[in-house]
Amino acid sequence: MERLIEILEELNPDVDYNTVENLIDGRYLDSLKILSLIAEIEDEFDVEIPTVEIIPANFNSAKSMWDLIERLKDDE
Amino acid sequence: MSYFNLGVSFAFVPLLAGVYNLIPKKARPVLLLISSLGFFFVISRFLIAFLLLSVVSIYLIALKLSALDGKRDEVLKTAEKGGKKEIKEKYKKYKRLWVALGVAINVSCLVAFKYLNFFGMNIYGLLNVFGADLEFKPFTFAAPIGISFYTLQALAYILDVYNGRVKADKNILKVALFLSFFPQIMEGPIVRYGDTAGALYAGERVTYRNFCFGYQRILYGFLKKFIIADRLNYLVNNVFDNYTRFSGTAVAIGVIGYTVMLYTEFSGTMDVVIGIGEVFGIKIPENFRQPFFSKNISEFWMRWHISLGLWFKDFIFYPVSLSKMGKKITSVMRKKLGNQYGPLVGGSIALAAVWFLNGLWHGAGYTFLFYGLYQFIMILSGNLFEPLVKKICAVLHINRENIVYRVFQSVKMTLLVFVGELFFYAKTVPQGFKMLGRIFTSVKFSGKEILSLGMDKNDYLIVFIALVFIFVVGILKEKNINIREEISKKNIAVRWLIYYILILSIILFGAYGPGYVPVEPIYADF
Numbered sequence: 001m002e003r004l005i006e007i008l009e010e011l012n013p014d015v016d017y018n019t020v021e022n023l024i025d026g027r028y029l030d031s032l033k034i035l036s037l038i039a040e041i042e043d044e045f046d047v048e049i050p051t052v053e054i055i056p057a058n059f060n061s062a063k064s065m066w067d068l069i070e071r072l073k074d075d076e
Numbered sequence: 077m078s079y080f081n082l083g084v085s086f087a088f089v090p091l092l093a094g095v096y097n098l099i100p101k102k103a104r105p106v107l108l109l110i111s112s113l114g115f116f117f118v119i120s121r122f123l124i125a126f127l128l129l130s131v132v133s134i135y136l137i138a139l140k141l142s143a144l145d146g147k148r149d150e151v152l153k154t155a156e157k158g159g160k161k162e163i164k165e166k167y168k169k170y171k172r173l174w175v176a177l178g179v180a181i182n183v184s185c186l187v188a189f190k191y192l193n194f195f196g197m198n199i200y201g202l203l204n205v206f207g208a209d210l211e212f213k214p215f216t217f218a219a220p221i222g223i224s225f226y227t228l229q230a231l232a233y234i235l236d237v238y239n240g241r242v243k244a245d246k247n248i249l250k251v252a253l254f255l256s257f258f259p260q261i262m263e264g265p266i267v268r269y270g271d272t273a274g275a276l277y278a279g280e281r282v283t284y285r286n287f288c289f290g291y292q293r294i295l296y297g298f299l300k301k302f303i304i305a306d307r308l309n310y311l312v313n314n315v316f317d318n319y320t321r322f323s324g325t326a327v328a329i330g331v332i333g334y335t336v337m338l339y340t341e342f343s344g345t346m347d348v349v350i351g352i353g354e355v356f357g358i359k360i361p362e363n364f365r366q367p368f369f370s371k372n373i374s375e376f377w378m379r380w381h382i383s384l385g386l387w388f389k390d391f392i393f394y395p396v397s398l399s400k401m402g403k404k405i406t407s408v409m410r411k412k413l414g415n416q417y418g419p420l421v422g423g424s425i426a427l428a429a430v431w432f433l434n435g436l437w438h439g440a441g442y443t444f445l446f447y448g449l450y451q452f453i454m455i456l457s458g459n460l461f462e463p464l465v466k467k468i469c470a471v472l473h474i475n476r477e478n479i480v481y482r483v484f485q486s487v488k489m490t491l492l493v494f495v496g497e498l499f500f501y502a503k504t505v506p507q508g509f510k511m512l513g514r515i516f517t518s519v520k521f522s523g524k525e526i527l528s529l530g531m532d533k534n535d536y537l538i539v540f541i542a543l544v545f546i547f548v549v550g551i552l553k554e555k556n557i558n559i560r561e562e563i564s565k566k567n568i569a570v571r572w573l574i575y576y577i578l579i580l581s582i583i584l585f586g587a588y589g590p591g592y593v594p595v596e597p598i599y600a601d602f
Contacts, residue, residue: 010415030374031389032459035397035419039406051394052239 001066007040008062017062024056034059041065047072077119078597079259079348080301085294093282093355104279105253108356115258116221123220126185130230131252137178138237138244138251144171145240171238178234186227189219194440222261224437224602228387229255233269235391242269250277259352263345263599265363265383275358282355285564290355292560295578296549297347300340301595302586303542308337309587309595311530316501319511324518326525327511335497336543339367341595342381366550371485373454373492384437388430397426416463424456431455438500438602443508447500454492538585 005017015028023029029037037059038049047069058068079085092111096104117124148167155163187195193214200212233251236242245251254273315322315330322330343364353360367380377385396402402422410418435448469476495512502508527533552559563574588594 027375031393032419032423035406035423036410036415038398039403039410039419042403043407049398050239051390051398052241054394054398 001062003044004041004066004069005062007037007044011036021061021063023061024059029059041069045069045073077262078600079262079345079352080298080594080597085298085348085352089352089355093287096356097281101279101281105277106249108257108276109249109253112253112256112258112261116256116261119221119262120218123218126189126220126223127226127256128252129185130182130226131248131255133178133181134230134234134255135245135248135251137174137234139246140174141171141234141237142244144174175234175238179231182227182230186223189217189223191436191440221600222263225264225266226255226261228266228384228437229268232266232387232391236269245269245273247277253277257358259349260360263342263349263597264381265346265349265361266387267361267383271361272353272358278357280357282357286357287355288564289560290351290353292563292575292578293351293354294348295351295575295582297344297351298582298586299542299578300344300347300546302582302588304539304546305337305341305344306592306594307531307535307539307587308333308340310591310593312337312501313593314530316503316511319507319514322514322529323520323522323525324515325521326529327518328515329526329529331494331498331511331515334501335494336539337595338497338501338598340546341598345597345599366554368490368493369486369550369554370489371482372458372489373451374458376489376493377451377455384434388434392430392433393426396429397422402426417460420456420459424452427455428452442505443499443502446505446508447496450496450499454496535587542585 008015008017011033012028015023017023020026020028034054038054042048049068049072053068053072058064077084092107096107099107113124113127116127120127144167148163151163151167152160197212197214200208200210203210233242233254237244250273253276254267254269257272257276260267312330312333315327316334319327319330346363350360350362361383363382365379365382367376370376370379397406402425405422405425406419409421412418413421431448431452432445433448434451435444435446438444438447466476468474469481474481498511499505499508502511531539549559563571566574
């Protein structure tokens, strides 16, 4: 989780990722940042994020992203 | 036929709502389906066969996909651990073939009706360049109403089933109602199965509250269309048709007028559509969210025709940018160019595909393709210059959240939108450039000329006041104040006073009768 927050801070340092829960709906992360983020997560955590998982509910908070990563790891 | 037809909104809908409540709950969705198919038949007659083909094709293919999933899971249960991946791949391939069939059936109908003339003309033109002497005779058949809208909905359904986002429905009537629901069929919004299918089929009775709330929304749509859009229509067409005869100032007024007309006509239609849905207790997703308050063009497209943008994002942007090739590009470029510009390379390839298709979706013509290209360039430059703008603001100590800066951003964005919509409506791309040039080269201001374009002083004043009203409503919505909820808390006298004022202002200030030409439903042609 800490590593995920580091990745997010590299993308947009002006957000407190421990508390914000509307990263997508609040436009903190746009589509291009999502592309970066996905590339980084896939490299770092060795998972593959299918396009169907790219929905606001999975990316609105660091916590939900972490849950997604864990879920994808379990699926493998 | 239009939803602004008084017969549709104020006779057909209330009558339908009455009968709907009288019949048993189970029969209600069937009534909605029969009414929807009837509505379609009245407009497009036997072309309804194509709508039905769409329904049957997506229904059967979705069931097939779901059956394949079931079979795969069965096989996986007994498979050895090492072979599971292979089995999954095998079934994925089968599923892909079926989805491809569904996409081919639905897209080929769309292409046949909308693009055959455009492609034919271009192919013949190209052959003629190489010495062939061919004359292209355009086909002159009409397309089924709403084919651009319902086709995207149909594709979304099978792709969502393929991706596991929704379950294939065993009830063909439900699928048919989802695709053909009459308020949405002509101009969208392009909804997803999960958004409306459940509520459409639930058959909940029409309540007094839903009826009132729905009609408030419908009236708001009528206000936009009758007071503003219809008033501007003659002026806009006069300027676009005869721009060489007018000064740059007059052309600018026509261009601004077109964007205002397009917004009030299309978002007004959406108010009526969403309002009719509300009467029947169906929450149709919003298609507009105060687009002119956006900071930049990219945000504008998340607030204008939202459902189309989401469709392209889900089915073009992410699948292209996150394809194997797309991911590779992003990963290599990020290492070379860093996090700011790296993803932009792969992202812009996907974005170019989105805007090419978006332009083409609006119509087969070079003006639409140019319009798409323009939006692509604007969004791309916004991203390219973002770090520079950030730096300049930091050096000049400008707070980017400051209200003055926000207004500056919205004004700049709105000017860029005016230019895009100018090309959208121009007859040809060169005409668009000539009109744009004229705005800057023939700067003259003559009150007499402005009043000769097709609106008198009172017309300008009425449009201005109505726009201020819409602006104030927009600000309240931005602040998350639910105006209709607030109105519903007032006592009955105040509530009816508000309704009467709304109705009376539409009757008194609506632009109808001699001297006015009502706008045809603009998006129904796309």
